[in-house]
Amino acid sequence: MSARASSRQQEGHGESQVSAGVAVLGGGPGGYTAAFRAADLGLDTVLIDNRATLGGVCLNVGCIPSKALLHVARVAAEAETAGQLGLRFGAPEVDLDATRAFKDAVVQRLTTGLATLAEQRGVRVITGSARLRSPSVVEVDHVDGATAVSFEQCIIAVGSSAVGLPGLPRDPRVMDSTAALQLADVPGRLLVIGGGIIGLEMATVYDALGAKVTVVEQLDALMSGADSDLVAPLYRRIAQRYEGVHLSTRVESVSAQRKGLVVSLLGPDGSRSSEMFDRVLVAVGRRPNGATISAENTTSVAQSRPSRIVHFGRV
Numbered sequence: 001m002s003a004r005a006s007s008r009q010q011e012g013h014g015e016s017q018v019s020a021g022v023a024v025l026g027g028g029p030g031g032y033t034a035a036f037r038a039a040d041l042g043l044d045t046v047l048i049d050n051r052a053t054l055g056g057v058c059l060n061v062g063c064i065p066s067k068a069l070l071h072v073a074r075v076a077a078e079a080e081t082a083g084q085l086g087l088r089f090g091a092p093e094v095d096l097d098a099t100r101a102f103k104d105a106v107v108q109r110l111t112t113g114l115a116t117l118a119e120q121r122g123v124r125v126i127t128g129s130a131r132l133r134s135p136s137v138v139e140v141d142h143v144d145g146a147t148a149v150s151f152e153q154c155i156i157a158v159g160s161s162a163v164g165l166p167g168l169p170r171d172p173r174v175m176d177s178t179a180a181l182q183l184a185d186v187p188g189r190l191l192v193i194g195g196g197i198i199g200l201e202m203a204t205v206y207d208a209l210g211a212k213v214t215v216v217e218q219l220d221a222l223m224s225g226a227d228s229d230l231v232a233p234l235y236r237r238i239a240q241r242y243e244g245v246h247l248s249t250r251v252e253s254v255s256a257q258r259k260g261l262v263v264s265l266l267g268p269d270g271s272r273s274s275e276m277f278d279r280v281l282v283a284v285g286r287r288p289n290g291a292t293i294s295a296e297n298t299t300s301v302a303q304s305r306p307s308r309i310v311h312f313g314r315v
């Protein structure tokens with residue numbers, strides 16, 4: 001908990017007590033902007049997030065680190081094509097520790113900036129896991145114990161988490177996007193399950209770093225929902241570049257073996273094949289975190305006084 005929040009707490013029955021005009025659950029782009037606005041309007045605001053740093057998924061493990069790494073991929077791609085301009089560079093030599101440090105520094109700069117902005121506005125930040133105890137109290141579990149935050153208004157902006165696939169082995173070589181962004185190593189062969197934007201961004205990064213990438217998508221198009229005229233050139237590029245881009249193909253199983261992850265694929269014509277990969281990234285979508293905060297404890301009041309608790313944010 002921040003010093004500011006603890007300075008206002010009172011000791012209760014084994015938990016500290018804090019009261020606020022507005023409690024904002026979730027410190028991502030939805031939550032921190034709401035908290036800053038509330039504070040700017042003169043409301044006494046508490047911002048609660050379970051991460052060590054503000055910024056939510058976007059700044060910590062989403063938009064920002066992925067864009068930092070895409071910048072690296074972009075530079076590598078430009079150096080590769082510069083030969084057409086008469087400028088020839090050698091094959092890139094990847095210093096993974098330096099690349100990771102670059103990405104981490106970008107994230108740190110932005111999350112630190114957010115903490116400063118919160119402090120400047122007098123927003124009290126509590127680091128811990130929140131659940132609604134009642135229509136006017138949120139309970140926060142944190143390293144120092146628990147805090148009960150009583151509020152007049154509550155804004156819920158707890159974001160989303162990566163969805164897994166049932167039956168996949170618990171193995172560090174099976175990653176979600178957060179693990180993939182950690183850049184533990186550059187796998188020889190990487191399978192990306194899911195041809196959506198997150199899977200394809202990470203495929204771009206790992207391809208640039210030297211991995212042989214395969215993408216599997218169960219629908220018949222990449223980034224379904226995006227304009228097909230925009231997706232077509234991307235498809236042409238990666239179909240040439242990657243080891244495989246398999247549409248209308250499903251992953252049936254993944255088996256963790258000492259030498260690698262053996263993945264069984266079901267193709268569009270019903271044929272089955274099996275391949276071994278060094279790592280697998282599961283990027284099959286995200287689900288809202290709303291179900292994890294005991295929002296049902298607020299139902300009666302949310303129905304009778306609908307303006308008091310507001311849910312918002314993006315998945």
Ligand SMILES: Cc1cc2nc3c(=O)[nH]c(=O)nc-3n(C[C@H](O)[C@H](O)[C@H](O)COP(=O)(O)OP(=O)(O)OC[C@H]3O[C@@H](n4cnc5c(N)ncnc54)[C@H](O)[C@@H]3O)c2cc1C
Nearest residue numbers: 026028029030049050056057058062063130158159313314
């Ligand atoms: C790899 C990746 C790349 C992305 N790239 C882009 C991009 O380029 N552009 C773009 O627009 N979007 C991108 N996104 C999506 C973007 O991150 C989300 O749309 C955005 O973060 C949603 O903001 P939010 O505030 O609603 O939720 P979040 O950012 O998810 O923030 C919610 C916060 O609430 C916390 N929380 C959850 N439950 C609790 C609880 N019970 N108690 C306390 N805290 C809790 C979470 O830990 C999190 O810190 C990307 C996502 C990923 C995963």
